[in-house]
Amino acid sequence: EDLTIATLGSHTSLHILHGAKMEGFKTTVVCEKGREVPYQRFRVADEFIIVDEFKEIADDDVQEKLREMNSIIIPHGSFVAYAGLDRIENDFYVPMYGNRNILRWESERELERRLMKKAGIRIPYRYDDPEKIDRPVMVKFPGARGGRGYFVAATPEEFHEKIDLMIEREWITEDEISDAHIEEYVAGTNFCIQYFYSPLKDEVEILGMDSRYESNIDGLVRIPAKDQLDINLQPSYVITGNHQVAMRESLLPQAFEIGDRMADAAKELVPPGLNGPFCLQTMCTDNLELVTFEMSARSDGGTNTFMDGSTYSYLLYGEGMSMGRRAALEIKNAKNKGLLEEIIT
Numbered sequence: 001e002d003l004t005i006a007t008l009g010s011h012t013s014l015h016i017l018h019g020a021k022m023e024g025f026k027t028t029v030v031c032e033k034g035r036e037v038p039y040q041r042f043r044v045a046d047e048f049i050i051v052d053e054f055k056e057i058a059d060d061d062v063q064e065k066l067r068e069m070n071s072i073i074i075p076h077g078s079f080v081a082y083a084g085l086d087r088i089e090n091d092f093y094v095p096m097y098g099n100r101n102i103l104r105w106e107s108e109r110e111l112e113r114r115l116m117k118k119a120g121i122r123i124p125y126r127y128d129d130p131e132k133i134d135r136p137v138m139v140k141f142p143g144a145r146g147g148r149g150y151f152v153a154a155t156p157e158e159f160h161e162k163i164d165l166m167i168e169r170e171w172i173t174e175d176e177i178s179d180a181h182i183e184e185y186v187a188g189t190n191f192c193i194q195y196f197y198s199p200l201k202d203e204v205e206i207l208g209m210d211s212r213y214e215s216n217i218d219g220l221v222r223i224p225a226k227d228q229l230d231i232n233l234q235p236s237y238v239i240t241g242n243h244q245v246a247m248r249e250s251l252l253p254q255a256f257e258i259g260d261r262m263a264d265a266a267k268e269l270v271p272p273g274l275n276g277p278f279c280l281q282t283m284c285t286d287n288l289e290l291v292t293f294e295m296s297a298r299s300d301g302g303t304n305t306f307m308d309g310s311t312y313s314y315l316l317y318g319e320g321m322s323m324g325r326r327a328a329l330e331i332k333n334a335k336n337k338g339l340l341e342e343i344i345t
């Protein structure tokens, strides 16, 4: 039977769909009206399911159409956001590539930390009380704020000053102060490591690496320090793009080690584990230590930096291996070996 690879038209769907075509699959994109242009113009989708709003991907009639096409859904960040975790876990009846049950673990900070702690990898120290702040910290609030309203502080006084400013600007309410997540500010350089775990090979591959391009912080640093003080702009960390990056070669053993550890921990805590694409967002300190502050358990935005292959995917697969194509290759291999059940949930 012919399989169709399907996903929501957003986020990292271009290389998911393109990669599926490269591996010989039919492709379907579920797309919000008005957003179909890239999928038409880049010719990555054979079929279009056009909906009024992205969230309709979880509606019964859309699910029905996807099942009729014999689809496997490949999840990504926007798919998770629009379909919603509850529906994905409880009433989304289209087979999904990877482990649908681990998606909650990357979305909820407590679960995410539990998984990273289980793996025993270095993560930022967390403060349970603002009065204990004794070094630079980064303060985050839950929900999809996209880094807007994150701030840094170094003392309890500075914390309260900045909280007051956020309340004044109506970015948060008084009630939300206690939701503040306060963690060690890790001074360093950003590496988002794009991994792929194959249960068929029982191996974690590094397929790419990127760093983030964030607004307004990456623009702010173009202003001389004196002017920064004069204009008193508040920094924000809203992701607007990614750059491909090559890591100092002597750091690669660490990059493999933290990826392997996460894959092992996930197998134990959330079976079947981190099947497919996952990403660890790290800061590398000047002691050359990778500190992981965030993870993705599905196709991460940074994979868009290597639709034509990366420095690292080249070493394993030669030219042209994107993350989307790697997922499609895994599905093809599993199908040929009669092991599809092992890689979908």
Ligand code: ATP
Binding pocket: 124, 138, 140, 145, 146, 147, 148, 150, 183, 184, 185, 186, 187, 190, 212, 214, 237, 239, 281, 283, 293, 294
């Ligand atoms: P995502 O969409 O990646 O989940 P988010 O809005 O949850 O983003 P984070 O990824 O947690 O935000 O952080 C946004 C940015 O803030 C990071 O890319 C990084 O530049 C910076 N950052 C986050 N945590 C730390 C930290 N502990 N130390 C230093 N910088 C940090």
